[in-house]
Amino acid sequence: MDLISSLLIALGLSMDAFAVSVTGGATMSHDRLRGALAAAIFFGGFQAFMPVIGWLGGIGFSDLASSYDHWIAFALLALIGGKMIFESMTVEPSERSADLLDLRLLTLLAIATSIDALAVGVTFAFLDVSILVPVAIIGTVTFALSFLGVFIGSRFVGLLDNRVEVAGGLILIGIGLKILLDHLFF
Template sequence: MSIGELFIIAVGLSMDAFAVSVCKGLSAGRVRLGHALTAGIWFGGFQALMPFLGWLLGSRFQSFISNVDHWIAFLLLGLIGLNMVRESRSQEEEEVGASFAPKAMLPLAVATSIDALTVGITFAFLQLDQADILWAVSLIGVTTFVLSAIGVKAGGIVGERGKSRAELAGGIVLILMGCKILVEHLGLI
């Protein structure tokens, strides 16, 4: 997997965290640098941790399903992407609150990084070795950190329209990456 592909996946995965960060920025009123750093650390940290855990899980079971791993990667990325697209079209308001305390940030960080866990499983099916997975999760974590910090700062400016557009873009990116993996493994490109 190329660095460009990893970066595209990192940006796609970080869109949920970016969207929640925008909402946190909106609800915070006066946004401080500490708010942006807190969101970046929580979201970036969990976005790095979850794919690593997924890779560990997937690596254990990879030998059992190696004949269909590209279909699993396609389905997982496609379902995550479709869910993000669906959420971007939802009229429901999510209440994220203004608190940046650990009890408020932990559930948000876990919720926005669940999709990264399944991407980590996909990485195992693509047979990324330990050095590659460390590079991949670092890139995902740093990308999410930066975008989350920017999201908090931009919250008051971008507003609710930016949240749904970010989720839509992230979903489309993950769907396209799943299609690319499938097409490559079928030998069509």
């Protein structure tokens, strides 16, 4: 997988963690630096770890699906992207509030926002992609965007709303379409 595709996947996957961080930053009245670090570590860590789990699980099935892998990758990324767009339209921003200093809540949010990364890991296995570089990029991008998201949220409360998650969903759908078209026509 090339660097640009890895970066775009990382951006797409990090958008829900970024949106939660923005919301958390908007609701934090104190200790934003600690909240930003906690969000970055948890979201970046889980976003990097979950694709590895998906990749390990998907390796056993990759030989069975090698002639359909591009369709599977497209379907998974399109479903994940579509889910992100749908949820951004149906869940009110006020319902996304998060106390980024509550470690139990932060763990649950990190798991919830990284489920998509698990499915992407399965896709990597089907496409026979080396996992180390994409995982490092996904974790780093999510870390940085989650950290920044807390501070952006404190400055621009209500301005971004669901646009970030819509953009992330569209990016993932676009990557899935690129994979499909590359295998069908090139």
